[in-house]
Amino acid sequence: MKHALQAFMKRPSTIVGLITAIMFQVIFSVIWMTSYSGVTDRIDQLKIAVVNEDQQMGQQIASGLIQNLPFDMQELTSVDEAKQQLNARELQMVVVIPADFTQKATAADGTASIQYSINESNPALIKSIMSGAAAQITAEINSQAIKGGIQTVLGNMSVPAEQAAAAAQGLSQRVTSEIQSSNVIKGMNNQMVPMMLVLASYVGAMIMGMNFEQTSMALSGSVSRWRRFAVRSMINVVAAVLVSLVGSTMLASMGGQMVEGFLHIWMYQLLFMLTFIFVSQMFLYVFGLSGMLFNIILLSAQLVTSGAIVPRELLSDFYIKLGDVLPATYAVEGTMNILFGGPSVSSDALILLIIAIVAIAISTLAVAMKKQGVPQAQPVVAIASKK
Secondary structure (H helix, E strand, O other), X not given: OHHHHHHHHHOHHHHHHHHHHHHHXXXXXXXXXXXXXXXXXXXXXXXXXXXXXXXXXXXXXXXXXXXXXXXXXXXXXXXXXXXXXXXXXXXXXXXXXXXXXXXXXXXXXXXEEEEEEEEOOOOHHXXXXXXXXHHHHHHHHHHHHHHHHHHHHHHHOOOOHHXXXXXXXXXXXXXXXXXXXXXXXXXXXXXXXXXXXXXXXXHHHHHHHHHHHHHHHHOOXXXXXXXXXXXXXXXXXXXXXXXXXXXXXXXXXXXXXXXXXXXXXXXXXXXXXXXXXXXXXXXXXXXXXXHHHHHHHHHHHHHHHOOOOOOHHHOOHHHHHHHHOOHHHHHHHHHHHHHHOOOXXXXXXXXXXXXXXHHXXXXXXXXXXXXXXXXXXXXXXXXXXXX
């Protein structure tokens, strides 16, 4: 047993394995603890638009919402414009005060409603926060704006103050909320698909790249660097096609939600799988097997900055800008659009393509700067001739 232990500990791969396990703990702890620190304090970075179509009480209500709610509030004049921004994830919720709000709120037997629009094609936390905000807004309107507004109206009609207050109290409980969800996600299993695809794709790419690097090192003495680079690139493309096909097929076979259809998600997964492969192997071309350390860092950083778990709007400026240059951000956004609905993925696809091209260029430069491995001498077998 002692001899076996010593033999294991003398192998460099054993030490590298131990260091890798430790670095996973260190890197994930540092990145996740710092990136998610203060997330709940940055609720004011979530954007809500108010569209007021009521020219009476609606004006006072809209002003009160914009001034008092703990969000990034703005007032828009067009419902269509607001919903376009909501669909593009530029807004997290749209609040509409209908044109007949005052009429229904002041009617003896009427019920007024505030309309809320939420885009579910977002991290689950968005829907939770916005649903809570809708309840808060409705309660605020009930307890303050409606009560005060109706009391003023009745007071101007020479109704005694006590009767006006009593009537206002009764009316203040008659405003309801009407929540409309777009791009509805069917179940928590579908909600987690974007994160699952990104995690499985990048981890698979980095492990595959590590094994390809070991194969390349073993062949360095017998195969030229450019031939190894060319063959490895071809295998990468074939692997991306097969891996993305398997991933999309598994998703479809298990009833995954696909608004845009199977072909769209397969082609898009193929694109970001290729990008992940070239980015993860770029570090291996530049640093050798030590580049796996950078891949571990990149894996952790992409999980927290991509918006698959926590909305990017709630992260600090540093992590938002970091996410802007990492491929997982655009993989998640495009996947959400294809699976659940949203704008065109063309801009996300273009950025992924640019990132892949940059990674290929850096890898090519790294190969050009490295020296060709020294060919290993082939054993020569001498055959003695018999005389």
